[in-house]
Amino acid sequence: MSAYRDKDPRIHGIKTQIRVVPDFPKPGIMFQDITTLLLDTKSFKDTIDLFVERYKGKNISVVAGIEARGFIFGPPIALAIGAKFVPLRKPRKLPGKVISEAYVLEYGSDCLEMHVGAVGLGERALVVDDLIATGGTLCAAMNLLERGGAEVVECACVIELPDLKGRERLNGKPLYVLVESH
Numbered sequence: 001m002s003a004y005r006d007k008d009p010r011i012h013g014i015k016t017q018i019r020v021v022p023d024f025p026k027p028g029i030m031f032q033d034i035t036t037l038l039l040d041t042k043s044f045k046d047t048i049d050l051f052v053e054r055y056k057g058k059n060i061s062v063v064a065g066i067e068a069r070g071f072i073f074g075p076p077i078a079l080a081i082g083a084k085f086v087p088l089r090k091p092r093k094l095p096g097k098v099i100s101e102a103y104v105l106e107y108g109s110d111c112l113e114m115h116v117g118a119v120g121l122g123e124r125a126l127v128v129d130d131l132i133a134t135g136g137t138l139c140a141a142m143n144l145l146e147r148g149g150a151e152v153v154e155c156a157c158v159i160e161l162p163d164l165k166g167r168e169r170l171n172g173k174p175l176y177v178l179v180e181s182h
């Protein structure tokens with residue numbers, strides 16, 4: 001485990017507030033439920049603060065949040081670092097012209113869409129979600145941003161399931177996570 005997770009006392013508190021629900025939504029899945037983290041004001045604030053401390057002053061102009069749970073963590077980070085927020089949505093939710101990327105999940109398959117024109121050439125982007133499992137969702141998100149002309153600086157998640165080796169699907173792009181769950 002890396003140094004920042006060993007040293008920062010806030011990380012332990014965050015981990016204890018994430019509820020693990022066995023066999024949801026399917027048998028065999030250990031579901032990492034962040035709704036319990038959101039109920040604890042200190043842990044929720046600590047989560048946002050840790051990301052803001054990492055990304056403030058890094059010249060990031062866009063935070064892209066992945067539907068649905070990336071919409072909880074992305075906007076407060078965007079506001080605090082002075083970046084715009086771009087929602088990456090599930091199919092047929094965005095009203096304007098979109099670009100799409102299909103991907104495979106731990107328990108199914110899906111597609112992400114982004115409005116054409118939401119990001120511009122050369123923008124520096126941070127991708128935010130609650131969790132990385134197989135990495136398919138983050139990979140699709142990065143593809144959308146890069147197709148839009150942005151440079152993805154890093155991906156940030158609250159939780160990583162390292163056993164599913166999602167990092168290996170990110171083509172070497174850095175991933176910052178607060179807690180691991182095995």
Ligand SMILES: O=P(O)(O)OC[C@H]1O[C@H](OP(=O)(O)OP(=O)(O)O)[C@H](O)[C@@H]1O
Pocket residue numbers: 066067068069070104105106110129130131132133134135136137138166
């Ligand atoms: O690394 P991966 O294997 O791609 O999985 C990670 C994704 O799975 C979950 O979302 P989900 O697709 O369940 O959608 P939801 O947030 O709308 O419930 C989670 O919030 C991530 O977005």
Ligand SMILES: Nc1ncnc2[nH]cnc12
Pocket residue numbers: 029030031032033106107131133161
């Ligand atoms: N185990 C898990 N818990 C919560 N969200 C997930 N998305 C993919 N796998 C998940």
